[in-house]
Amino acid sequence: MSRLATGGRLDRSRPTSFTFNGKHLSGFAGDTLASALLANDVRVVGTSVTQHRPRGIFSAGIEEPNALVQVGPDPMLRATQVEIIDGLDAIGLDGRSRLSAEPDTGRFDKLYAHCEVLVVGAGRAGLTAALAAAQGGDRVIVVDEQGELGGRLLSGGWDDWLKDTVGQLSAMPDVRLLTRATAFGLYDQNLVLIAERRPDGGRLHQVRARRVVLATGAHERPLIFRNNDRPGVMLAGAVRTYVNRYGVTPGRRAVIFTNNDSAQALANDLHRAAITLEATVDVRAGEAIVDTRASADGSLSGVVIAPLVGNGRAREVECDLLGVSGGFNPTVHLFSQAQGRLRYDAGLACFVPEASLPTVEVVGAASGDLSGRGQGTIMPYWLVPGEDDDWSMHFVDLERDVTVADVRRALGAGMRSVEHVKRFTTIGTGSDQGKTAGINEGAIVATQLGQPVGAVGVTTFRPPYVPVSFGLIAGRNRGDLFDPIRLTSIHPWHVAHDARFENVGQWKRPWYFPRDGEDMEAAVRRECHAVREGVGVMDVSTLGKIDIQGPDGLKFLNRLYTNAFDTLPIGMCRYGLLCKADGMVFDDGVVMHLGLDHYLATTTTGGAAAVLDWFEEWLQTEWTDLQVHCTSVTDHWAGVAVAGPNARAVVSALFPSIPLDTASFPFLAVRDAELKGFPVRLHRITFSGELAYELWTPNWYGLALWESVIEAGEPLGITPYGTEAMHVLRAEKGYIIVGQETDGTVTPQDLGMGWIVSKKKEFIGKRSFRRADTSRPDRRHLVGLFPVDGNELLPEGAQLSLESRTDPPIAMVGYVTSSYRSTTLGRTFALALVERGRERIGETVFAPMPDRLIAATVTEPIFWDKENRRRDS
Amino acid sequence: MLIPCPWCGDREDSEFKYGGAAQVAYPQDLETIDDPTWARYIFIRPNPKGPMAERWVHTAGCRRWFNVVRDTVTHEIKPIRDHA
Numbered sequence: 005m006s007r008l009a010t011g012g013r014l015d016r017s018r019p020t021s022f023t024f025n026g027k028h029l030s031g032f033a034g035d036t037l038a039s040a041l042l043a044n045d046v047r048v049v050g051t052s053v054t055q056h057r058p059r060g061i062f063s064a065g066i067e068e069p070n071a072l073v074q075v076g077p078d079p080m081l082r083a084t085q086v087e088i089i090d091g092l093d094a095i096g097l098d099g100r101s102r103l104s105a106e107p108d109t110g111r112f113d114k115l116y117a118h119c120e121v122l123v124v125g126a127g128r129a130g131l132t133a134a135l136a137a138a139q140g141g142d143r144v145i146v147v148d149e150q151g152e153l154g155g156r157l158l159s160g161g162w163d164d165w166l167k168d169t170v171g172q173l174s175a176m177p178d179v180r181l182l183t184r185a186t187a188f189g190l191y192d193q194n195l196v197l198i199a200e201r202r203p204d205g206g207r208l209h210q211v212r213a214r215r216v217v218l219a220t221g222a223h224e225r226p227l228i229f230r231n232n233d234r235p236g237v238m239l240a241g242a243v244r245t246y247v248n249r250y251g252v253t254p255g256r257r258a259v260i261f262t263n264n265d266s267a268q269a270l271a272n273d274l275h276r277a278a279i280t281l282e283a284t285v286d287v288r289a290g291e292a293i294v295d296t297r298a299s300a301d302g303s304l305s306g307v308v309i310a311p312l313v314g315n316g317r318a319r320e321v322e323c324d325l326l327g328v329s330g331g332f333n334p335t336v337h338l339f340s341q342a343q344g345r346l347r348y349d350a351g352l353a354c355f356v357p358e359a360s361l362p363t364v365e366v367v368g369a370a371s372g373d374l375s376g377r378g379q380g381t382i383m384p385y386w387l388v389p390g391e392d393d394d395w396s397m398h399f400v401d402l403e404r405d406v407t408v409a410d411v412r413r414a415l416g417a418g419m420r421s422v423e424h425v426k427r428f429t430t431i432g433t434g435s436d437q438g439k440t441a442g443i444n445e446g447a448i449v450a451t452q453l454g455q456p457v458g459a460v461g462v463t464t465f466r467p468p469y470v471p472v473s474f475g476l477i478a479g480r481n482r483g484d485l486f487d488p489i490r491l492t493s494i495h496p497w498h499v500a501h502d503a504r505f506e507n508v509g510q511w512k513r514p515w516y517f518p519r520d521g522e523d524m525e526a527a528v529r530r531e532c533h534a535v536r537e538g539v540g541v542m543d544v545s546t547l548g549k550i551d552i553q554g555p556d557g558l559k560f561l562n563r564l565y566t567n568a569f570d571t572l573p574i575g576m577c578r579y580g581l582l583c584k585a586d587g588m589v590f591d592d593g594v595v596m597h598l599g600l601d602h603y604l605a606t607t608t609t610g611g612a613a614a615v616l617d618w619f620e621e622w623l624q625t626e627w628t629d630l631q632v633h634c635t636s637v638t639d640h641w642a643g644v645a646v647a648g649p650n651a652r653a654v655v656s657a658l659f660p661s662i663p664l665d666t667a668s669f670p671f672l673a674v675r676d677a678e679l680k681g682f683p684v685r686l687h688r689i690t691f692s693g694e695l696a697y698e699l700w701t702p703n704w705y706g707l708a709l710w711e712s713v714i715e716a717g718e719p720l721g722i723t724p725y726g727t728e729a730m731h732v733l734r735a736e737k738g739y740i741i742v743g744q745e746t747d748g749t750v751t752p753q754d755l756g757m758g759w760i761v762s763k764k765k766e767f768i769g770k771r772s773f774r775r776a777d778t779s780r781p782d783r784r785h786l787v788g789l790f791p792v793d794g795n796e797l798l799p800e801g802a803q804l805s806l807e808s809r810t811d812p813p814i815a816m817v818g819y820v821t822s823s824y825r826s827t828t829l830g831r832t833f834a835l836a837l838v839e840r841g842r843e844r845i846g847e848t849v850f851a852p853m854p855d856r857l858i859a860a861t862v863t864e865p866i867f868w869d870k871e872n873r874r875r876d877s
Numbered sequence: 878m879l880i881p882c883p884w885c886g887d888r889e890d891s892e893f894k895y896g897g898a899a900q901v902a903y904p905q906d907l908e909t910i911d912d913p914t915w916a917r918y919i920f921i922r923p924n925p926k927g928p929m930a931e932r933w934v935h936t937a938g939c940r941r942w943f944n945v946v947r948d949t950v951t952h953e954i955k956p957i958r959d960h961a
Contacts, residue, residue, distance in 0.1 A: 191878070192878040192952040195879075343951065621896065625932070771907045771910075772919065775912055775915070776912065
């Protein structure tokens with residue numbers, strides 16, 4: 005064991021047992037996995053990612069590039085950040101981690117908060133700023149990534165001050181102290197995202213702060229020399245942390261290698277911990293470590309020391325611990341994310357914030373005040389040449405296994421920018437994001453090119469500052485809670501009758517209703533047959549509905565829709581088409597004229613929100629003089645479509661007092677009625693081409709209406725049908741679906757719907773029909789397709805060609821938009837957009853498949869009841 | 878990003894939908910304008926680096942359209958009065 009008898013911030017009354025690589029070990033409450041491993045003399049934690057070199061613990065914090073472990077389902081954690089608890093089971097990474105195949109059972113939540121001052125980092129500077137702000141009456145939130153407030157103070161000194169300050173802050177009602185919480189992103193207007201680690205999951209805090217104080221400290225950086233990656237080579241400050249905070253001796257015989265004053269404090273700590281200081285190698289004294297030696301397990305057994313200049317003799321010193329300090333890099337990640345500018349400070353040998361931003365202040369070590377870290381005088385120094393010109397064991401990025409040789413290769417290939425070198429070498433792209441490597445990369449590029457370090461600069465700091473799990477970002481929005489689910493009031497009936505559902509936007513719609521073990525094809529065949537020969541019933545509640553009221557309603561509709569509504573009397577409805585200003589089809593639906601200054605427009609199920617936005621945009625930004633109000637009433641109405649030759653009999657059984665003959669209740673008529681005391685609106689509308697009625701009732705009565713229809717239709721074998729049968733039926737009739745036959749590049753004329761485009765009035769998109777592009781003769785037209793083999797089903801989306809071959813290149817003339825098996829037609833059929841399609845009726849087109857060619861005959865895009873006899877019967 | 882809705886105050890950008898450049902008037906003389914003029918209205922919008930007048934709609938709030946000037950570099954937003 006390498007545990008000191010006393011000292012450290014551990015609770016020695018609470019021993020904690022854990023396993024590492026299957027071995028049972030123990031530590032104390034307050035230990036990290038890293039400190040507990042060191043206390044158990046575990047020096048090799050894993051192997052590196054590409055070179056498979058043994059690697060140990062390099063740091064004592066978030067910047068750790070080496071000691072990566074897998075803990076349960078978490079594939080890659082830093083041993084320096086994992087707090088040990090009883091039963092913890094950790095595995096050192098053997099190169100790469102493995103993703104768990106099990107679902108993540110962690111619990112993640114999101115919290116939102118506002119404050120005047122958010123302090124990131126609870127070291128001396130952060131706590132000082134927090135106390136000042138809180139005493140001034142501000143609401144203050146303090147976040148710190150460690151399990152305890154104090155930052156570097158936890159590694160030695162200032163104990164009384166820390167206790168007193170934390171005590172004061174804890175007692176203040178408007179101060180929130182968050183530990184184990186890493187601020188990983190600083191976004192516009194001071195939105196700070198904070199990942200809080202919890203025993204079984206985590207919390208994502210989204211804090212909006214009037215002012216952000218960054219007290220994020222500084223990361224010590226290593227000097228680079230040959231074989232600098234051996235277990236036992238450690239940042240000097242980390243050695244201090246293990247000795248002082250965890251009461252651990254990470255070695256017995258130590259050497260210090262430095263270019264600044266900070267290691268002085270380490271020498272004192274080593275002395276107190278009875279670790280022998282074998283040598284202090286200081287580049288300022290003209291010496292450097294040029295190589296290291298390893299013992300059998302690959303860990304450090306000695307160092308080779310040589311003068312920096314001249315041919316002085318190298319000497320070897322045996323040791324098992326090497327504390328390295330190459331200076332400090334202010335932790336400017338969040339500051340840079342906020343677009344703060346950095347400058348290179350030659351005296352400090354690091355990049356510091358040029359100035360605080362209006363609402364983002366940088367304090368303490370992060371601002372370049374390195375007095376707390378004891379840097380003192382520093383001799384800028386980065387890279388120790390080896391004894392020959394071999395740079396393949398000078399590691400720059402330990403996590404990515406990138407060496408100086410790789411950087412030289414990048415420069416040899418002509419790269420000069422640190423951004424290019426980063427991407428070529430992968431320096432800084434590991435899960436540590438190069439916290440100990442990035443600045444060194446720039447410095448090495450500078451030294452190799454003979455340029456000043458400040459001129460070469462640093463790579464961009466992007467969020468997140470630490471790896472963030474998808475679970476944390478998703479929070480509770482998983483599974484059924486991923487997105488809102490919208491259900492119609494008739495939904496329970498569908499569930500009880502074994503409907504299969506399909507997602508349409510956020511709605512769950514019945515897709516088909518299988519009976520007695522039917523597969524989808526059989527069920528759809530039966531449902532289609534029922535509508536064509538008997539009667540079917542469908543839940544159409546999901547249609548978008550916009551209530552339009554006001555004296556200018558008619559004018560408004562006329563300006564929006566391609567067709568006019570002047571001749572639409574009250575009590576009738578009309579199909580309408582909407583285009584965007586570019587003349588492309590945007591949505592369609594039915595407009596009902598309900599009363600004086602009162603219309604209701606239906607939209608596609610998926611387009612409801614976009615259409616309302618579109619209406620509001622014109623009302624509010626262009627036609628501000630129009631007196632019109634639009635209200636979404638999609639959820640106010642439940643809708644039941646009754647379709648088929650027997651539809652009249654069913655509806656008439658429910659509403660015996662309403663004459664339904666065509667003369668009294670023609671196609672597109674609307675009537676208000678009552679059923680069992682609740683209101684029902686009857687519309688004679690069809691989307692199948694059959695005689696059909698849509699019955700609407702306030703949503704509350706939807707299920708009652710549906711059940712009444714089912715009951716009344718029972719003697720006639722009424723058949724519930726789903727969206728798949730609806731698709732087949734409407735395609736047989738050549739009715740388009742916006743978003744399936746159209747994709748934002750299709751005009752009404754392309755669809756053969758020129759009849760619905762008014763020549764007389766002005767409307768949105770009209771001007772575009774005179775553009776050269778929309779009048780091209782070679783535009784794609786909507787046509788029908790009959791595969792030559794009536795059993796062959798064309799895949800939707802299949803490209804179409806006039807050439808009967810499968811070897812590319814093949815010129816394409818269009819693609820299949822809808823394709824079904826039709827029981828009505830006794831064969832397969834499709835709709836397609838085909839170049840000059842209307843001129844090609846009767847011709848053959850070909851769909852090249854990977855293994856064959858499907859030939860199809862071009863037809864008119866209407867396959868059933870062209871004369872509308874059934875619709876109007 | 879916080880967007881100042883003139884009716885609801887500062888709200889998260891996730892509550893809004895973007896409406897592109899502001900102050901792009903719908904052409905009046907549709908019968909007479911030539912194709913290039915119409916094409917400019919349909920397809921061409923400013924894309925400056927720096928302050929840009931643009932439209933937003935508070936979709937998940939009051940559903941009102943309004944204009945702001947947003948700096949496309951810093952995301953600093955200033956309200957403007959003209960809501961056309």
